[in-house]
Amino acid sequence: MEILGYKYINENDAQVARKQCADFYGLPKSPEDETKYWVDYNKADLNTPIFWYIAFDQSIREILGEPTTFDVIIEF
Amino acid sequence: MSKRFTYYSADVTDVFLLDAYPNAKAAYSLRKLSSTYTGSCIRVRRSSDNTEQDIGFVSNELDTTALLSFVGANNGHVTTWYNQKGTGDNLNNNTAINQPLIVNSGVVETVNGKPAILGDSNDLLAAGNTTTFKYLHDGTTKASTVSVMQTGANVTSTHFYWLTTLASSSSTGVNNFMFSGILRQRARNGGAATIQTDGSIAINTHYTFFQIHDVGNATNADKLIMNINNGSDIKTNTSSFTPSTANSSFRLAVFNYYIPSNNVGLDGHIQEMIFWNDDYSGDKSAINSNINDYYSIY
Secondary structure, three states: OOEEEEEOOOHHHHHHHHHHHHEEEOOOOOOOOOOOOOOOOEOOOOOOOOOEEOOOHHHHHHHHHEEEEEEEEEEE | OHHHHOOOOOHHHOOOOOHOOOEEEEEEEEEEEOOOOOOOOOEEEEOOOOOOOOOEEOOEEEHHHHHHHHHOOEEEEEEEEHEOOOOOOOOOOOOOOOEEEEEEOOOOEOOOOEOOHHHHHHOOOEOOOOOOHHHHHHOOOOOOEEEEEEOOOOOOOOEEEEOOOOOOOOEEEEEEEEEEEEEEEEEEEEOOOOEEEEOOOOOOOOEEEEEOOOOOOOOHHOEEEEOOOOOOOOOOOOOOOOOOOOHHHEEEEOOOOOOOOOOOOOOEEEEEEEEOOOOOHHHHHHHHHHHHHHHHOO
């Protein structure tokens, strides 16, 4: 499946990007809230090598910049 | 009439579903399903400032007055759909852009006048416990599920509810997904080892699905049974495969099948889902009547 988004070769980089988005939107609003993140990252664990990615959403363009397209193997 | 009705009035539609049919593992609804449940219905994040608040019931229905008072003219997203069994396993999502909608620009989402939660094809709600729903897959017992939903514009590639690892490889578990105008009820251990029953569905249509999961049944056609809007039972499985107990521990995912933002989630509404670790096939018509009297589906 072709994904538009942001690709990371290690999980830590994906976590940093996730936190950048959460911080931008002030999340979590309070510690007891369910909502911790604005976007989350996925693990492309069927790809070789494995990578991590955040799918594009218009709301994160100004935070993470322009997205790219890449293939993610998904098994139904 | 089943013996379990003898404790109630002659009309089962007058009672709470979980009072009449108590052996549920989980029950999610925007109406009250149990006379003893005292918790909230949903937790909502408002788009204006990302503040969250629990919303309860009034007259056994979602308290839409409190909901709109909290959300105002903005959007309200469901962060948690509480399990009315009160035993945990709440459906939730901690990621803002993947939370389904209950209020759209100050208007409560509804189907046939009743509140409904709307997914947008990238949304997901999931229960965190991997053991609660294993009976749907492990072949050791019969299970009954009922769900009330309305399809969206896409019934060619969209996902309804799954027991899944929430990873990109989801070829093992219990699946309910839509493609080519059918709802496929499926259990599998890897890509080739699959049992499935298919029922025809249409876009933008209100449904109640009553399903039996009896994956260890020796009769292939009886392993997975689907009943749509109280019609005839659908039994299309022909495979003799039995899922393994060793591959049965998954999370319940609703609206989607794995970590979202994959554009294949349900673009429709869900109003109610109940999972019983019991065989209520003999009570199917009474359960469907209770649901239809409230939701006016067929």
